[in-house]
Amino acid sequence: MNRLLATLLASVAGATIVAAPAFAQSDAAGYRAAMQKIEKEHDVAKDKCDALTKEDVCEEQADVARAKAELAAAQKYDNTPDRLNAAHRKLAEAEYELAEEKCDAMKGNQKDSCMNTAKSVRTAALAEIDGKRDTRASTTGGSGSTAATAGAAGSAGLVASTDTKDPVKSAAVEKCEEKGNKTACLVENKDKPDTALERAGEKTRNAIAGAVDKTKEAGRNVADKTRELTAGAAATTERAAENAGDKTRATASNAADKTENARSRTASNMSDAAITAKVKAGLAAEKDTSALAVKVETEKGVVMLSGFVDSKAEAERAEKVAKGVDGVTRVKSTLKVK
16 A cells, blocks of 8 residues: 555646746737636635535635636746746645645644645655756757656655556556546545455555464464463563553653653744744845734634725735744635735
């Protein structure tokens, strides 16, 4: 399953990348008109989200749809390398934020695993985009073609190559593509075998693991009985000493854990306060942003913006400033236009 997940992550990262066009084309008027239409459709989609229970997920889905439409507009009207690169990065970020929003509904280890997977996919996608851009910049020769090599490496070494020739893995990637958001699909299904072949592999591995565990347990039982028959009182004394040592180590470990938890909570509070201060400073530095009208709060790395601003553009600038501060994992905005 880990090998399948690694290739899926690589495939998702590479799925948003397209080869550089043979020649650049630019239709400024067509691109501007397309972007205006996309923005209007985006506003309508987000307004519809207000009546839904999962409003945040709906809004993130609207952002992903907008990013996809903007990428299509760039490819059609302004397919210069810089424009395409920016559009691909915006789509990768939008898909990550949607996956992150879905992870928020989970709890405990499941949520942590979900967040780690979403971050791995985002890291791989951005690295892939940068790799394609660097390859285009360094390509020389009369043909003007671009090498189709992948240089992405996701967090924890999950991504090594975008070459997915295995039909089972390709089918899994295609299934996620059909659902509209590849990142969120992968996050939701990363622990679920997607095919009969993968399920069979899971059962085989579980059976082997069970047999090994039973063999080890049988060996331990034989060894225990042998020691009891031959060691007698010495074995009893040794076990008593071991139990005392275990209790001592457990007590020390619990104390260390409590101390570390207290330190972590203090560090988290300090970090949140520092993030809030940096965001406020960034807003104050923006000449077109009213820093005093924007309220900034931070909890566990999540920045929340509220208040009233003069325009939608000002609200978007405030969100951009907050996202650019180190340590910020997410930005939630309820800013209203006066």
